Amino acid sequence: MLPCYNEEAAIAQTVAGFRAALPDATIYVYDNNSRDRTVEVARGAGAVVRSERQQGKGNVVRRMFADIDADVYVMADGDLTYDPKSAPEMVRMLVQDELDMVVGTRQHVAAEAYRGGHVLGNKLFTGLLSKLFGRSFTDIFSGYRVFSRRFVKSFPVLSAGFEIETEISVHALELRMPVGEIVTAYGARLEGSESKLSTYADGWRILKTIVTLYRIERPVLFYGSCAALLILLALALSVPLVVTYIDTGLVPRFPTAILVTGMVIVAVLSFFAGLILDTVTRGRRELRRLFYLQYPSPSAKR
Numbered sequence: 001m002l003p004c005y006n007e008e009a010a011i012a013q014t015v016a017g018f019r020a021a022l023p024d025a026t027i028y029v030y031d032n033n034s035r036d037r038t039v040e041v042a043r044g045a046g047a048v049v050r051s052e053r054q055q056g057k058g059n060v061v062r063r064m065f066a067d068i069d070a071d072v073y074v075m076a077d078g079d080l081t082y083d084p085k086s087a088p089e090m091v092r093m094l095v096q097d098e099l100d101m102v103v104g105t106r107q108h109v110a111a112e113a114y115r116g117g118h119v120l121g122n123k124l125f126t127g128l129l130s131k132l133f134g135r136s137f138t139d140i141f142s143g144y145r146v147f148s149r150r151f152v153k154s155f156p157v158l159s160a161g162f163e164i165e166t167e168i169s170v171h172a173l174e175l176r177m178p179v180g181e182i183v184t185a186y187g188a189r190l191e192g193s194e195s196k197l198s199t200y201a202d203g204w205r206i207l208k209t210i211v212t213l214y215r216i217e218r219p220v221l222f223y224g225s226c227a228a229l230l231i232l233l234a235l236a237l238s239v240p241l242v243v244t245y246i247d248t249g250l251v252p253r254f255p256t257a258i259l260v261t262g263m264v265i266v267a268v269l270s271f272f273a274g275l276i277l278d279t280v281t282r283g284r285r286e287l288r289r290l291f292y293l294q295y296p297s298p299s300a301k302r
Contacts, residue, residue: 001068002029002047003060004078008036012188017084020077022091023254028068030060038078049302058167060187065152071165073147076104079190080129082144090146093180095298100151100177101139101168103178104144106186121203126189127208129166133173134216138181140169141206150295151177154288163209170213219281223274230267 002018004011015027029042029049042049052063060074076082082104090102122141129138143165151172159167172179215222238260240253251257273290 001064001073001075001076002027002042003032003057003075003094004029004034004038004042005032006034006036006038006039006079008034008038009078010040011042011047011078012045013190014078014080014084015042015047015078016082018087018182019046019087021084022074022085028064030064032056032060042078052227054160056160056162058157058161058164059113061164062157063161065155065157071149073149075143075145075147076159077143081187082106083185083187086144086182087146090182090184093182097180098178098297099180100148100297101172101179102146103139103142103179103181104146104184105137105139105152105181106182107183108186111270121206125166125203125206128210129147129169132210132218135173137169137179140153141165144184148295149210150292150297153295154292156288159209161205163206166209167204167213170210170217174217174285175292207269217281217285219277220274223270223277227267227274229270230263230270232268234263237263 001141002011002014002075007014011029015029018025018027027047029038029047031039031042031051032048032053033053033055039049039051050063050067065073072094073090074087076087078082078114081285086104090104093099094102122139126138126140141162145168154175155171156167157167171177178283237256241253241260242255245251248260
């Protein structure tokens with residue numbers, strides 16, 4: 001599966017590379033409103049070409065996962081930056097080890113393959129994901145992944161853009177799926193092919209996605225942290241009030257006392273909201289897990 005947007009320069013070689021590496025596979029190219037000849041070139045290379053009109057990689061992945069029915073799914077980008085020769089080993093690892101996802105961890109083979117800002121951002125977000133969810137991957141933003149059928153069909157894609165890889169990673173972590181990683185070469189783009197990723201705009205969207213997923217999947221910790229912060233602020237504001245009251249028996253800063261009381265009330269409500277939402281989240285997670293278990297592992301199809 002190859003999501004594409006304006007990849008006329010690279011899509012033919014990408015399709016040819018994966019066709020050579022996986023001769024028995026059907027190569028799907030999902031075009032996302034390209035303004036160049038991506039569709040014509042992909043068809044000429046022998047790929048099955050389909051279109052997704054809603055702009056954004058997340059929208060394309062949602063459509064691919066919904067439309068395609070297979071036992072094993074290989075997803076990469078259509079810009080020839082990922083090495084198709086790694087695909088057979090990734091598939092073998094998925095099936096042999098009965099995994100649900102194998103991530104192609106990128107190893108840069110050219111200095112111009114990866115911008116410095118992206119390297120730093122990847123490390124920061126990978127570390128953040130590990131801190132928030134307890135586990136992570138070496139390269140959470142890799143677009144080169146192999147999935148089992150039960151992963152794809154149990155994954156409710158909500159993201160619209162490049163934050164999709166983050167959502168995929170959290171889905172695997174939250175359902176405690178068996179996953180693996182394999183190092184794969186990551187090359188520079190061909191001449192005429194340009195990156196669609198905006199370092200700051202997409203980085204901000206990814207950060208918001210991580211925080212949102214943490215709020216949804218870890219409501220007790222999220223709302224409990226908010227409650228703890230409010231309690232600490234309320235205590236800090238109340239110290240002068242308590243000291244003045246002990247000395248004089250008066251509360252001269254009445255508005256501050258009201259503010260402190262309100263902060264404590266909100267903190268208590270926040271904590272109990274986290275407890276209630278945790279029950280809801282647990283139920284949703286159980287439903288996803290049950291739906292996931294309806295499908296056999298990849299090795300069961302052999």
